[in-house]
Amino acid sequence: MSPDPFVHLHVASGYSLQYGASHPHVLVERAAEHEMDALALTDRDGTYGAVKFAQACSQAGIRPVLGVDLAVAPVGPGGLAGPGGRPGAPGRPTPATARERAPVRGGAHRDLPVHRGGLPRVTFLAGGKAGWAAICRMVSETHLAGERGRPVATLDLIAPHLGAGDVMVLLGPTSELGVAAARRRDDLGLAALAPWLEVVPRDNLVVELVSHRLPGGGSGGGGWGPGTSPHAARMAGIAHRAGLGTVLSNAVRYADRLDAPTVDVLDAARRLVALDRRHVDRANAEGFLKSGKQMHEVAEEVCRLAGLAHDSGTEARRLLARTRAVADRCALDPRSDLGLGEVHFPEFDRTGESGRSAHAVLRARCEAGIGRRYGQAPRQRIWKRLDDELELIRGLGYASYFLTVADITDLIGEMGVRRAARGSGAGSLVNYLLGVSGVDPIRHGLLMERFLSPLRASLPDIDIDVESARRLEVYEVILARYGGDRCVCVSMMDTYRVRHAVRDVGAALGMPPGEVDAIAKAFPHIRARDARQALRDLPELRASGLASERLDLMFRLVERLDGLPRHIAVHPCGVLLSDDTLLSRTPVEASYAGFPMSQFDKDDVEALGLLKLDVLGIRMQSAMAHAVSEISRVDGVELDLDDEVQVPFDDEVTYTMISSARTLGVFQIESPGQRELVGKSGIESFGDIITDISLFRPGPVKSDMITPYLEAKQGWRTVHYLHDDLRPILEQTQGVVVFHEQVIEIIARFAGVSYAEADEKRRALGDVEGMAETRVWFFPRALARGYDLPLVTRMWEVVAAFASFGFCKAHAAAFALPTYQSAWLKAHWPAHFLSGVLTHDPGMYPKRLILQDARQFGVGVLGLDVNASETSYVVERLEDHTYAIRLALAELKGISEAEVSRIVTARGGTGPGCTTPYVSLSDFHARARVSRPVLERLVLAGGFDDLYRIAGGDHEVRPRGRLTRRDLLLQVAELDRHSRMLDRTSRGRGLAARRVSALVRPDETAQDAARRTSSDPAVRAAAQSRAARPVREADSVQLTLQLGDEPGAGEVVTGLPEMTTDERMRAELEILGLDVSQHAVAAYADFLDALGATRSRDLLRRRSRAELLVAGVKVATQTPPIRSGRRVVFLTLDDGTGPVDCTFFEDAQGPYAATVFHSWLLVVRGELRRTGRRGVSLRATGAWALPDLHALWQRERSRDAALAAVRAEIDRVPVGRADPDEPPHRRVLVHSSGFRLSPYADIKPAGDDTRDVARTLWHRSPGSPG
Template identity: 40%
Template sequence: MSFPHLQVASGFSFKYGAILPEELVVAAKNQGLTRLALTDRDEIGGAVRFIKSCIQYEISPILGIDLAISPSGALRKTNPSTKLKSPTKGGSYRDKKHYRAVLLARGKFGWSALVNLSTKIGSARFSDPNSTLSIFDISASLKQLMPNGYTSADSALVVVLTPQSEFAAAVLGRRPDIAIGIIKQWRDTVGVTPVIAVTSHQSQQGEFSTNAARKLLKFADEHGLKSVLVNSVRYLTEKDGYIADVLDAVRGLIPIHPKHISQSTSSAYLKNTDQMAQIAIEITQNQARANQLLLDTELLAASCSLNPVTDLAWGHIYLPELDLLTSELTIKNTIQHNPGDAMRAQALLRTKATSALEQLGLDRNLAAVARLEQELAVVASLGFAAYFLAVAKIVVDVKELGSRVNVRGSAGGSFLVYLLGISLINPLEHGLLMERFLSPNRRSLPDIDIDVESDRRLDVYHSVLDKFSSQRVAAVAMIDTYRVRHAIRDVGAALMFSPGEISALATAFPHIRARDVRSALADLPELRKSSITNLANLDQLFDCVIALDALPRHRAMHPCGVIISDASLATRVPILPGIQDFPVTVFDKDDVEDLGLIKLDILGVRMQSAIRHTLNQVKQVYEIEVEIDHVPHNDLGTFELIQSTKTLGCFQIESPGQRELVGKLAPKSMHDLIVDISLFRPGPIKSDMITPFLAGKHGWQQPRYLHTDLIKVLSETWGVIVFHEQVMKIFSIMTGCSLADADEYRRALGAADTQFQVREIFYRKALGKGYELSVVDQVWQELKSFGSFGFCKAHAAAFALPTYQSAWLKTHYPAAFISGVLTHDPGMYPKRLILDEARNLGISILPLDVNLSKLDYQVEVVLNDLSTNSKKYGIRMALSDISGVSELEISNITAGQPYSSLSDFWQRAQVSRPTAENLIKLGAFNQLYSSANSNNRDLLLQLADLVKLTDKKVASGQLSIPVNSKATNQSTGLPEVSKAEKVKTELNLLGMDVTAHALSFYYDFLAKLSAEVKLVSSANLRKQRSGSVAYTAGVKVAIQTPPVRSGNRVAFLTLDDGSGPIDLAFFEAVQQDYADVIFNSWLVLTAGIVKKSGPNGISIRGLGCWELQMLYQIAHSEGINQVSDYLKTQVKQQLVQEKMNFKKLDTTSDRVRRRTGGMGPAKRLLLHASGLAISPYSDIKPAGTPMNTSIISDSGLDFAIDDAQLPTKLWHKSPGSGGR
């Protein structure tokens, strides 16, 4: 008989448990356990993962909740919640100690009771983190769930009173009368007789001591109460005890210190059966009694073991009631499923689809009719008609809200989804397959993802909530786990590092897993050279940081996932209040699918908001109403723009890699855009699909087809397998299988344990159809290499539409489009680069104006030439970009426009003094006072007088101050604000250099340097010879380290020099000497080798990167020739070093490892989901990069600018999706 642990906390007991549910089950299996419980503190968020793992490892699952129970009041003097410690560094002690009881579920009513109780305590803690539930709350939950069978409440729940219960406190406090009263209260109120848990962590004193366990067992025996043995598990092995100490310190906001460490944590691990048997003997001091205690524990575990299928309805699918989808009446709780709902839903779905077919004029198209019938049959066989109707209804409601909407993902391959108006992509026009989205063979639930405007996302959520009610709708949760930065902050505080040390440590590291903290310090040159290596106690810190890796840290509302169910949702998943009171479940996206809940992803996409803003501006300024969803997809000007690579701001094709790819590919059609989007993915890059595709497309070589039967499938991609759909068609052609089966084979290609089965099927059936073995071999190699890494064509087609639309708008209405991009910030670049793009397009950037600026960026006519009937447009800066200004202040400002003077503005706009000062500093009153003899310094003095006058009037009870009707002001004689001061102010308050480019202050220096070395601007890059060395200078605007085929960390740096972006790639060997500058400086000069490919493709391989400030200082003190000589020497040395490294690629010596920055041939690699072997530091925000625009100090450019200093760092973090 194996021992069943009945009290186990996982990491979902946030900052208490130190085990992931999956790890717990694996450890139990390795110990030979057959039953196991998960009883997290005050919630059940880890339950689904636990159940799933138990099914996999054939362990009987037991679910419970370790619930904080309100005290009865009888032990008021010793109530643990009144004995609170205080943190040593101020603040409030967060870890209130509550009385607790473990409630174990029996059957489906027990599961529903856990769900209900988790909802109750979670909702209460939304407003009060220290809320508890009373025995009466538990009773009320049971009455609500099983009103007819309430007399047998013990059939739903088992109440286990642990050593942390009020009952145990009474027994150990020598108050048997109170203990008996507590047992009676549970019996009378809840209808259950509690079971007494005994625990020994072999400590000398306290509730987990052996002596305490003996007292509790004796009391139970004397009063006829059942008793069980538990170990209050919270970590896996004995050596992990320190993790519990760290979590206790983090949770309690107290330092790790012997006086704060509980002795009980030393034994709270998953002990094996023999160890628990020894503890039973130690407690009972009698072999027979020990055996009985173990037997009673096993019997209770057996009675609480759950059947996932019958008790949790595992695999059952819940759909909204049909009446809800067909009626516009107010939702009533009485809506229920009817026996004929499935047939009625299918009939309604058919009616809607065939009606749409007729409206589109496709009802006589045999292919369209056949496709619709095929898809309707699949939906009918799966019983999903109500789901499609529900999503269609939601899309209709979204459109009625005025929000743009489109589908994304594989659902775009469904003709039915198109006919229902969910998708704007006709799959018949692009060869898309329904089977990639849904088929009778698919085990997973359908998952329709829709894109809406980002600024309307919560409106859409509430529209869904209003339609279906909180009984049926909830957002999916997102579990934030410990990564290196959060772990350093929490552990650092517990180890009493200073706040400054903690901040320096946390921000120095990349956004990587906590487990990689030591390897990052060893591998990354920018970290090895930093001052953090001098800090004391780093080893202890890193040990604790690694221990927290991947443990849940907190739960948040998922940005897009929404559950749609029937009215029984609240009995199956806990639901808590979220943002704007939108209900949120405790389970994540994978959990809800395992529970059979239909999930709809409603993604707020900033590009959709930018397009809406653009269309509104076009209508307002140009007086033209553009139907962007109906513009032709063959516009020559649009594709010329894309081919030129001037795609900043455009959806999906603005990144450095995409601009290079579109330059090489030169798209001329929507199909080309679909291919482009599909190729720019980790899988195609790893498999080097791009090279043969470009060679075939541009005629550099003949396409290679492995068999004539495959020409029709592969001709659209010049013989290269790019799309999932192509893999499916190849399987179908060569084996004769259905497309549904083909998709299952495609999925299996990506898993090593199933790939061999697919190979056997493929060879047997292909050879059986008469294909030669050599052909089968070659095709299999292609499928194995490319099939699992291709891209879903339907997804690419859905992305290609807004890609084309954004490029079309930029081509035909550039000012309106740029205003939309600046307003909604959808891409990867800072707004300052987009401002440069506007200037390069001939669009004026109009300064902030207190009478003209609005919340958003607005297009204005700046020149109207009637003789030529032409207009020139400008973009007015937005009030929302001013640091510190509130939405209410912006609303007040715009409502009061126009203003006649500063005093008029101060009286009516009702803004704070800092906001008024910032508006003056940014020149928002310059136009108003353009004819007055005053400047911004004078206006600041006038504002100070207005503030004093206002204070006096308020003190005397007067409600108004005198208002000047005209903008006049006497000059104080103070000097005008210089251009440098203006730029500094703009960078500090706007994060943008509006008046002048930051690099312009170096133009004289750069002009002199250009006479010595070849300085190239972005505008002239394409004129450079391939293979030549080019020097560039600019402001760093973006840096990425994505996964690359080599597995190395490559830093892709984008600079802005005022004429456009400059993209460079710095490989690992170069990072050894330049990583600190690459990652931590913002004004730089670089050198690199130019490489040209395709019609407009260009890239630069970085050779060096230097701080512009440092080079200027050298020139200032030693002359310009010293700078040029220094640069030429550094580049020459780097080229020589590259040749040496190339000759010694096979060596793993320490010398080579040093040259590669600790990232040489012996480096660690991780396996990316795409199959890429990547650096652990890839696809992350690099080291030293602050998260948002920040000013670090004022020591920047005083040597170059006589009367001002610029900040030393300028960073950008776009909140947009960039298509993700």
């Protein structure tokens, strides 16, 4: 059967952000169903989906046609299609000067159709490789020319890319020509064509006819509006008079007619309006991907109305033939035209070492690194490994790749930024010698083949971790080094998941914002498509009442949005490096922070053969850098964490601390499961850390390898090897398969193949077909090498169970380095380390728990002090030579960076050594110039307690008086009143001029204008930054002079009582998010003692399997994957003496899931589990909100009656009671290895982030996380 000759030339996918309703592969599948052999993708404002579309076309045997649909500023006479749809001023207005109507109430003036006030839109198609390059550069020019996020082209801007005849231009119903046709003004239509004919070859300019066969023409201009057949016919007539060709399209927005309601929701979400007839663009559901037969019917109708020939059927066939001819001219070859499958490295001379080949430079640098890394160690093994790796790199032509990565690593080092490599690249000796990686691959038995292999099609991947606080600085240095025409950031698409979808659909349906917010937060962070399934599966949602018929429409629409792109953002770590043809292969736009950003994501750029370097901002690196800085500042010790002499890898104190499971804040080993694992196993070496990090992964869990590993390590069983050949491979891990590298070695040893081939077979285990093929391949080879069938069968079971779920040992070794370094810092410098953790917040727990942990390590906690607190957490040495951590000013709710800077600057320095400390509240008010709310919060949080020796501060009450925080609050009000009066009456004295607002945006300078017109995309992207720009502050800050117009110097003691301890704690939680003066659970101490609750510090004294109660603040909830495929909830509480880890299995979740996810102060009942030396956790059987039980206790008059009432409430729900509404069968995802995974595992749970627990401790509302 011959293919359908019709080709859709104007198709929008979901990558037309919040406009198209179908994924590219769905559109391709529908075209394949219609037996079409070509299909176009012309997304709005970008080519975001082009690579995925081309890949889908290749798989379906369809030729891709690629283009873009751009808004173009009006060029016709008198502003034919100016904003508002009315004639505007003559000329060619630019996007920056065009005026717009105000949006509808509550909405946004964004992307309206041209007949309702929007800008004209034109479609461009790429013809061949040169055409694709022109499209890429044209899109880049458009995005970088105007306002970020609102790309509007001008004809002058894009004309240089149209004259060569490599781009087809389609003027359709939304162009100025279409507006003229809607007004039935052929003369204006011909005039609108004239400017285009001046810059576009006549053969490349065609008129696009679209008819959705609207009855009466819809809302856009009676029977002649866009989308009607009469409108298309008039456009055909204008084209005929101008001597231009015509093509037929359907302006596709969705693959299937049933998807039409989805575009209504997207339109409403994009414009921020509710769904009603005024805001719906479509009048029917005809904008789908029709078959050729259906489009032939449209063609006949349009041609009949156009009356350009006696036989409308013949003219219709000509129209379809012209459409086909344009498609044939523009069909692209994915490899030769787009570069799919090719590799593009930066030119070698960009690395600054021209004159020699890249390979020669690489060898020289590696040889120079041998002495630095290995000293006088024997060299024979090193030279052999180096020669092998360099030969592999030379054969693949990757020398410039390694030199580029080394160059960037050196640049980062020269900035003084901490850095470390991660990923399989740590298995390369070349990377170690170049200084890219800090892990010795020879010492730790790492394989180069896991990282780089001649059999692997994908590019090598090296990730570099840097300090998160300085990541943007690193980006700037890299961009400055390579230039915006060779170096840009990688993008990523934020796609619809259930919470985003609920919010947008709820708003579109006009639901109350509070209700929409409650519904969204009730869901865990799952796929939108799983919304209604989750309502049936999850007990906390079954109890929520959200499955009512009233909400059924909303959830059906929510599921339709699943996975559709919402907006583009810069990838958190990907940097793209290439040669000077980069901008001919990817369009670029500006990120929010002003970095040039490719419109392609990480998968796309890999498919295009572009070098992506992941520069990850790791908060732990910043935390460790902060700790090192504090050690130098406070103690005068210059510490180098990467120096093995200063930080040896055999430090007994460090391993003892890790084995005690006191690892909160330590990189990689602070989660409840990891703390339990290190407590069970006992960490005695760096190799143990590598193994521990790798064991806590799905592969070893599925293979049930953790238990035998622990038993062997503790000496509870003898290590047994299936064969002596496995001993050298598995000896480090007690006979257990843990690492990818071990699987590679096993396959290589048993099958007699190279490591490279063995790694390919390991990768094939990741899918069902690959698993079956590898099994057929493995058995005859292993048997041929003399291994017997039972052994080969058992070995295959081990390898198959492991599948692709294990962990790369090189990756684990790279992780283990900062893990050990952070543990060493906590063991030896706990105050300095935890100050870094608190400042940069690298872990999974809220800061209040880290402060409690600091106290457990003997570190004091000092409150806010306007004369001592800094921007970050700092260490202070106390009189007794112990250390304390001072709270940071940045923790104060609502304080700005500018206000923090002024507070520190005005006092003339940092900490106790400041030169001009504040002497009073009025002095602070005059010099620091903070807002009244911030000043009030400083008072409430105790920021002036030390200055006034207020009881409860860091000092005892002094003779200065009995001033209270309430007195200071009254003075704040007086100071604010006085300032306002001065602002009104004393401007001539210049006093008000001192209070310059920090929010004023500086006027654009000549330098800003020059940046906007620079030839470097990086410079133009920076000019579009939406990030905060530096504001010029006052050159100096003067002391307050007593001129007689300030309030009295003496503070008035009113006799108001001081805040109670409870009030202070509540103020701290609300303002700082921290309970500094006392723990949040302290207020319930008497109740918990009466109830017999066990404290964390006492758990090790209780017998295993004892049933007990624990209580505390919820600090973390997790739902990691487990081998049964069921959902397990891991909950961590903090009771002030340490963390308590609780596990809720599915049989205990039903009655209590809503409480666990939506309450912050909890009482949990469970059975104590003791494992290993320090492993302790609770198998939970119930959970209750602590405030509810406490309120019940307080209602009773007698102590005995109160306890009886509480215990009756706890016993009211039988332990393990089955939920009557629980579905008999729930959906489980099954991997090729047999690994079962709950769709609700390994996701962020419902409710608010536990990091925000403190500020919401005192609020809980039904149906909404508190």
